[in-house]
Amino acid sequence: MYCVRVEKVVKHSKDVATIVFDGILPSYPGQFVMLNLFGYEEIPLSLSSPRSVTVKAVGETTRALVDISPGALVGIKGPMGNPFTPAEGKALLVAGGIGIAPLLYLHDYLIAEGVEVHVFYGARNADEIVCLERLKSYEVATDDGSAGFHGNVVELAATKDLSSYRKIYACGPEPMLKALYKLLNERELLNRAEFSLERYMKCGIGVCGSCVLENGLRVCVEGPVFSAAKLEW
Amino acid sequence: MLEVELCGLKMKNPLMLASGIMGSHVSSLIRISRHAGAVVAKSVGTEPREGYRNPVVVNYAHGLINAVGLSSPGVRAFAEELEKFRAEGRSPLVVSLFASTSEEFASLTPHFPMADAFELNLSCPHAENVGMAVGSDPELVKEIVAEVKRSTEKPVFAKLSPNVLDVVEIGKAAEEGGVDAVVAVNTVKGMSIDIVSRKPKLSNISGGVSGEAIKPIALKCVWDLYKELDVPVIGVGGITTWKDVVEFILAGATAVQIGSALFYSHRIFYSLVESLKAYTRSTGESLVELVGKAHTG
Ligand SMILES: Cc1cc2nc3c(=O)[nH]c(=O)nc-3n(C[C@H](O)[C@H](O)[C@H](O)COP(=O)(O)OP(=O)(O)OC[C@H]3O[C@@H](n4cnc5c(N)ncnc54)[C@H](O)[C@@H]3O)c2cc1C
Ligand SMILES: Cc1cc2nc3c(=O)[nH]c(=O)nc-3n(C[C@H](O)[C@H](O)[C@H](O)COP(=O)(O)O)c2cc1C
Ligand code: FES
Numbered sequence: 075m076y077c078v079r080v081e082k083v084v085k086h087s088k089d090v091a092t093i094v095f096d097g098i099l100p101s102y103p104g105q106f107v108m109l110n111l112f113g114y115e116e117i118p119l120s121l122s123s124p125r126s127v128t129v130k131a132v133g134e135t136t137r138a139l140v141d142i143s144p145g146a147l148v149g150i151k152g153p154m155g156n157p158f159t160p161a162e163g164k165a166l167l168v169a170g171g172i173g174i175a176p177l178l179y180l181h182d183y184l185i186a187e188g189v190e191v192h193v194f195y196g197a198r199n200a201d202e203i204v205c206l207e208r209l210k211s212y213e214v215a216t217d218d219g220s221a222g223f224h225g226n227v228v229e230l231a232a233t234k235d236l237s238s239y240r241k242i243y244a245c246g247p248e249p250m251l252k253a254l255y256k257l258l259n260e261r262e263l264l265n266r267a268e269f270s271l272e273r274y275m276k277c278g279i280g281v282c283g284s285c286v287l288e289n290g291l292r293v294c295v296e297g298p299v300f301s302a303a304k305l306e307w
Numbered sequence: 308m309l310e311v312e313l314c315g316l317k318m319k320n321p322l323m324l325a326s327g328i329m330g331s332h333v334s335s336l337i338r339i340s341r342h343a344g345a346v347v348a349k350s351v352g353t354e355p356r357e358g359y360r361n362p363v364v365v366n367y368a369h370g371l372i373n374a375v376g377l378s379s380p381g382v383r384a385f386a387e388e389l390e391k392f393r394a395e396g397r398s399p400l401v402v403s404l405f406a407s408t409s410e411e412f413a414s415l416t417p418h419f420p421m422a423d424a425f426e427l428n429l430s431c432p433h434a435e436n437v438g439m440a441v442g443s444d445p446e447l448v449k450e451i452v453a454e455v456k457r458s459t460e461k462p463v464f465a466k467l468s469p470n471v472l473d474v475v476e477i478g479k480a481a482e483e484g485g486v487d488a489v490v491a492v493n494t495v496k497g498m499s500i501d502i503v504s505r506k507p508k509l510s511n512i513s514g515g516v517s518g519e520a521i522k523p524i525a526l527k528c529v530w531d532l533y534k535e536l537d538v539p540v541i542g543v544g545g546i547t548t549w550k551d552v553v554e555f556i557l558a559g560a561t562a563v564q565i566g567s568a569l570f571y572s573h574r575i576f577y578s579l580v581e582s583l584k585a586y587t588r589s590t591g592e593s594l595v596e597l598v599g600k601a602h603t604g
Contacts, residue, residue, distance in 0.1 A: 075508055076501075076503070108361075112504055115510075149508070151366075276358075276375065280569060281569055281570050283330055287334065
């Protein structure tokens, strides 16, 4: 573990903020860090750029992190885990809720590589949609219809022809990923997809076993990004 | 060339997964059992237990320091989790138990019909009233082992702590209680401080050191126990390469356990097996012939 200082906090809503560090963490999109908020807990967070995390307050530690002040020190283990693999041509990103975090980093990375990127971004309501200004080409879906497509993001994807995308990257709640898996399986596109998964983590470095999947693989080391075709859902 | 028999357990090689590493889910135990000679599940107690707050593990240049705090879903839920091992496990399953009294230890064994053996955690250095707290008293160790032996026909191993004045004294007490093998060692007490935030890195302040750093300590414990006891010794602590395995066997270990090295490679069991095969081919001796060889001559 080493320490970095918080340089800036960008509040996107009451519950979501991007915490920018004072230095770059050498990393690839899809990797995560174990962030230790002193006095609270050490939690896994995906990088939303080489020098930031984007966090949603869901409990004690994430709440305190969203409300952190610039200048504070936080402990970092990582970056760790397997990143997304790069694409050529056209790529689709599918985000559910705070699952947008690692995809923001991937979005900027792919665009810098000259990839044509489109984003489907779903959330419960308009207030929970964040960082749209960073996205070049996107469509939004909300469960309550308060912005964009009325329905979930997989229902939005189902209305589209997806066959022109060479790669499909997704991150979001597991039920959403399972629905997307089914859709891509039906359309025979599963082998183009990579999903970033979440599991309860303790050590983050592959020894404690708290993050293992039904297939025996660890989210912290063999993941968090898995090729969808290998998931056996 | 690698096969061993340990207290009646037939193992395809002497490499066992150590308790607490990747041992909380049956899926990872099954996966590891493909290459490991046996697997030991995460220590389980009577009641569900949260463990300490994160951070619970830190890594440093020579190993890991952990204070997981024996987090466990409790005996019922864990027995249910392990049930699937019976059908899909590919090597013997050892269930590790923790408790604070001999009765409590003995009450755990009937829950695990799928276990091939039991390991008693008499050595976790960072939990109150269990682990080392009960494993430092020779009388209590003898009583616990005897009581557990009465509760089951299966082999019972006692896992010892290096944080005692005389590990042999505790090993002897376990032997007098009727233990089938001793496991040496659990982690060595230690800590780490972050100099920027000026705070201990673990939420529990201190924990147990494992990995390469503790190998010489563990090796000496195995050496001493092999010399003084009649029951087999299982060596554990810092084993990372095939040479480490051979060293422990020469010191007197019939089998060895591997934990922290999984931090470096998920395929550690596979690669150690391949290296040990090459080693035994080159010397023309099977591994069992080498047990304790460093003591003679
Ligand atoms: C690889 C990975 C990447 C992640 N990336 C992000 C991200 O970029 N942005 C973001 O906002 N969140 C992310 N999360 C989720 C984030 O780690 C949890 O929201 C956070 O740990 C909750 O902590 P808490 O103390 O605030 O909440 P708690 O009160 O502890 O719990 C609230 C919820 O979070 C879950 N949770 C608690 N602890 C953990 C843990 N150690 N690991 C996983 N889930 C946990 C609980 O099951 C519960 O549903 C990621 C999780 C993983 C595994
Ligand atoms: C994260 C972690 C959790 C552990 N949990 C347990 C446990 O539940 N029960 C136990 O007997 N030993 C536990 N141990 C100790 C190991 O089984 C082993 O004795 C020790 O780590 C030394 O071996 P190693 O250097 O190969 O890791 C744990 C070790 C680590 C690193
Ligand atoms: S969090 Fe410990 S193994 Fe993944």
